[in-house]
Amino acid sequence: MSWGGSGLGGSRDALLAGLVGKGIQKSRTPEMHMAEAEAQGMRAIYTLIDAEAFESAVPDLGDLVRAAELAGFNGLNITYPYKIEILPLLDELSDNARAVGSVNTVVFRDGKRFGHNTDLWGFAEGFRRGMDGVAKGNVLLIGAGGAGVAVAHALADCGVLHLKIFDSDTQRAQALADQVQANRAGVTAVAVSAIGDAVAKDLDGVVNATPVGMAKSPGTPFPAELLRPEMWVADIVYFPLETQFLANARAIGCRVLPGSGMALFQAVRAFELFTGRPADPVRMKATFDAFDTPSQNTAKA
Template identity: 50%
Template sequence: MATEDVARGVILTGLIGMDIQGSRSPEMHEAEAAAQGFALRYRLLDLAQPPEQDADLAQTLEMVRAAGFAGVNVTHPFKQRVMALLDELSDEARAIGAVNTVVFRDGRSTGHNTDSYGFAEGFERQLGGVALDRVVQVGAGGAGAATAMAMVKLGCRELVIVDPQATRAADLVARLPGGIARAATRPVAAEIADAQGIINATPIGMEGHPGVPVDAALLRPDLWVADVVYFPLETALLAAARAIGCRTAHGGDMAVFQAARAFDLFTGHPANRERMAARF
């Protein structure tokens, strides 16, 4: 089927991850291509579901390359693992230490990171003007690396990274420019007590990963709270924050704008951001 699509001039793309059946990426990419007058097929390659569940990341990447895909998005839990399997990395992907978009061109694979761009765009739309003197971020994985880089670019003055794996938090801090970040040195409650905002950069709260990344009792009305999760749009964390009057930002805009930038890279046609956002 993939070979036939390529022969007909259809651009093939997709998403590699686990438990990704709720992804809205296929609809966003395919509808934007249709609006621009060309055909694109976006396939979910869910390594937690048949028929891909017995394949590993390397096998799946080679399969899509051989099938003629223009590229693939990569999501949890593969954003950092995929880096060693690629021929090249963009400067941003290398600095962030995570890849969410792989482009196949001229026989080579190049890893990009569009998550940082997506988070920054969504943050400005939903939380533009909030104080960024001191922010606590939960999560130092692939998504966390992207959100941390976005916070640097947005002008955060101090970013405290909380992660169960202390070495992962320390590694992320070391990669960030400007010396604004540090790994948490106090209990989470103490770190949040004098912060102005919280970012959830973990999968906690998404479908299949229920719960909250921090105790909701630690929230207070003067905090802003941002979440990278977009399925559901209102996570348990955001619901608790909204209930007490916090300003909040859901992960939907991050999903839209990272997808738009990935679409640019896959197709060579700039995505209409407003049109993609309106469809989400």
Template identity: 50%
Template sequence: MAHGQARPILLGLIGSPIAHSASPAMHEAAAEAVGLKAHYQLIDVPGADAAQLRALLSALRPIGFSGVNVTFPYKEAVLPLLDELSPGARAVGAVNTVVVRDGRLIGHNTDTTGFARALVQAFGPAPEGPVALIGAGGVGKAVAVALARFPGLEIRMVDADPAKAEAVAASLAGHAEVRVCRTVEEAVDGAKGIVNGTPVGMLPDRGTPVPPALLRPGMWVADAVYSPLWTPLLAGAARIGARTMTGRELAIHQALDAFALFTGREAPAAAMERAFDRAVAPLAA
């Protein structure tokens, strides 16, 4: 096979903690399925400041990376360090995919496109609202922009830092009905949907962003966390008969969109789904 000699496409993930990430498995399997070879490197850097992030990003070009994904806690911190932002990334104010093109670093946000598609797949073309959205960080902002695409859906945002939620609400003014709530109780009261856009419930954390007593059987509940797949929030929702969407759907859909940006090739969904399921199986046990 001629392409076997070609240098593999170099990809990676910047964030912390990321040991449980399914991204290497998904991207390497997708590349193989379209006849490419990829190496996807986990770049786990806890507590990096702007100078360290800048050094890391500027090293991507000379080392020969085609791009990297960015996850918690750096989705917002990388913004000023990039050469260009896609309209989607600028609208969200967070980046989860950086493409290296002609020596320039271009930021995109595939959490938004990925979440919108995943939501439709799970709950139909018009998810019921109001929706309580927990978290106004990188993922929360992307989810808010995705929810704003559904006409007439009221979004109730709550964050430990109310100023962050206020900023998201201001950025979506005129595009969506966003109400900033002071407490999770206030956001969930009368809501038809709940989305967790925080890392609460991600291993080793066993907490839940929504007290189980607030969940109702008629609700739909989605979680951006996928390690474990059944977070305490989703397990509680499933127990009472609420409809659920695990972080699997968002993880796969954002990766499909990122792979297309990295390689210019459409990612084979089936290969990514299989790779994701293999990667998270040990966590689900």
């Protein structure tokens, strides 16, 4: 049985993949991919390549990618902090990846490296399913990094008309605002330098696309006193699922969307890219949710 594949749409009987990032030991991604592959009768190995877990010096990203390629991997998922750093190492980019300038999925095929961004579709699909009917006239996005770039475009694709973007790096926020306006006709995007009353007073919703709220970065990216019951809030963090941001919003009656949706649907799309087979999102969600039962360890993005 070969670990390789004949092409993106071809039949594959095995999955060999991995996740490259920092601080990813509690990721749910390996179990989602392996359980889905096994449910489809495939052999599966999905490994973590954690830059924080090396006992010696961390290998160069290029060396890690080359090693996976030589080992016959179908591909790699890429997470913080490598989603932009990976770009020069790739041969071709999908339309989504090219538009957002960020890659979270690399497929090895025909001697080439193909970069994709499944975060964009993943967030959009989770938002469509979990936030149907919400007002989308005026939305604040917090975070303009690799994940924030994908979320910004996803929000535009979901019908947001006016997008405000805040980042601790004001130049990065402005660059993303310019990028969204260039890529998505009909959307107005502006960078804001601070989150205060003037920014919050007319918001329909707020999205956190930063690590704030994770177990290693506790707190909230948006002041609780600026929340209003008629607002909706969304988070991309899913460790914990109930971040302080979401808890504050839920407490006053806001509609909330946890980070599980983006985590699930980006994996659904990545599985298809790796194997050429459609994934069952219901089955993959069951695997994801199993981490929150007493028999599983709590996990993180």
